[in-house]
Amino acid sequence: MIGSFTFENLPCRVVFGSGTLASAKAEVERLGGKRALVLTTPQQEAQGKSLGAALGPLYAGIFSGATMHTPVEVTERALAAMKACEADCVVSLGGGSTTGLGKALALRTGVNQLCIPTTYAGSEMTPIVGQTENGLKTTVRDAAVLPETVIYDVDLTLTLPASLAATSGINAIAHAVEALYARDANPVTSLMAEEGIRALARALPAIVARNDDREARTEALYGAWLCGVCLGTVGMALHHKLCHTLGGTFDLPHAETHTIVLPHALAYNAPAVPDAMVRIARAIGAADAARGLFELAKRLGAKVALRDVGMPEGGIDKAADLAVTNAYWNPRPLERGAIRELIARAWTGEPPGAIKAAA
Numbered sequence: 001m002i003g004s005f006t007f008e009n010l011p012c013r014v015v016f017g018s019g020t021l022a023s024a025k026a027e028v029e030r031l032g033g034k035r036a037l038v039l040t041t042p043q044q045e046a047q048g049k050s051l052g053a054a055l056g057p058l059y060a061g062i063f064s065g066a067t068m069h070t071p072v073e074v075t076e077r078a079l080a081a082m083k084a085c086e087a088d089c090v091v092s093l094g095g096g097s098t099t100g101l102g103k104a105l106a107l108r109t110g111v112n113q114l115c116i117p118t119t120y121a122g123s124e125m126t127p128i129v130g131q132t133e134n135g136l137k138t139t140v141r142d143a144a145v146l147p148e149t150v151i152y153d154v155d156l157t158l159t160l161p162a163s164l165a166a167t168s169g170i171n172a173i174a175h176a177v178e179a180l181y182a183r184d185a186n187p188v189t190s191l192m193a194e195e196g197i198r199a200l201a202r203a204l205p206a207i208v209a210r211n212d213d214r215e216a217r218t219e220a221l222y223g224a225w226l227c228g229v230c231l232g233t234v235g236m237a238l239h240h241k242l243c244h245t246l247g248g249t250f251d252l253p254h255a256e257t258h259t260i261v262l263p264h265a266l267a268y269n270a271p272a273v274p275d276a277m278v279r280i281a282r283a284i285g286a287a288d289a290a291r292g293l294f295e296l297a298k299r300l301g302a303k304v305a306l307r308d309v310g311m312p313e314g315g316i317d318k319a320a321d322l323a324v325t326n327a328y329w330n331p332r333p334l335e336r337g338a339i340r341e342l343i344a345r346a347w348t349g350e351p352p353g354a355i356k357a358a359a
Helices: 020-030 042-058 072-084 096-109 162-180 187-209 214-233 238-250 254-272 274-284 289-299 315-323 336-348
Strands: 013-017 036-039 059-063 089-094 112-117 128-133 136-141 149-153
Touching: 013 020, 013 214, 020 042, 020 089, 020 112, 020 149, 036 042, 036 072, 036 096, 042 059, 042 089, 059 072, 072 096, 072 128, 089 096, 096 112, 096 128, 096 254, 128 238, 136 238, 162 187, 162 214, 162 238, 162 254, 162 274, 162 289, 187 214, 187 274, 187 289, 238 254, 238 315, 238 336, 254 274, 254 289, 254 336, 274 289, 315 336
Parallel strands: 013 149, 036 059, 036 089, 089 112, 112 149
Antiparallel strands: 128 136
């Protein structure tokens, strides 16, 4: 039986397919842009300059300093570059780091954004930006940071290494997993969530097996879009809070951190969300949702231990303290001792297990 619910459809235009990057100039014009600043990471600067050439007279310049966790000092430098070239819009080409920078600029200036993702991060579908200052990452939810237009071009993901596709894809799955037990979950978002998980769980092993599998790449990008919509539509819980805490505090790689933490966060919440566990297990074709996601990560060759991505063992207690600071909703009550056990398991890389409540 379907009960009462609220569903808010976010106003974002999506252009999906192969070769759709060619529509970038027309999409900037559609937004009324006259001078576009292209944003990239240092690694994608050449791609950004090529895109700038395709924009022709609309190209105002490039800022290639985007980096993970959107440090405030990087945003300040990008803002200066934006003012220097008198840009009236931004075109973000890259993964979550570049998308995050574009959002931070939009939050400060109100400029329109054309977002062109090259990974499966999903941030392009959300009105959320996470920013890091003095080692602490905080998030802001504001309609002003939702990109006006997103171009999904499967061709841009064909060169994404299989190892990065794996962790980026599981990062996307995490959005849909938490959407299934969100406080404001609804039937529409839950349909997208299960379909997004299914698409990625099927596509990622095929990509690892054959990096140029265009059909699998298309299905993965489709799944990432759906998972991103879930992230932007309903609230997240413990998993995302933990990953923001770990990433911002210890400067850990974003997608890898999500990949490692997800099975353990799900095991923590499992007793409180049996229906979601059934849907996740069904989507990934496993008997147990948490263990199935852990095994999927291993099968894809992803790292499964926080110690292997740079987290010090001495940081476990600090992370547990931060995770229970500033109350936020979660389907299972937040218990410092149980969360410490969760983080400790993730640090060593052991399989997820039932985490009992304190007596």
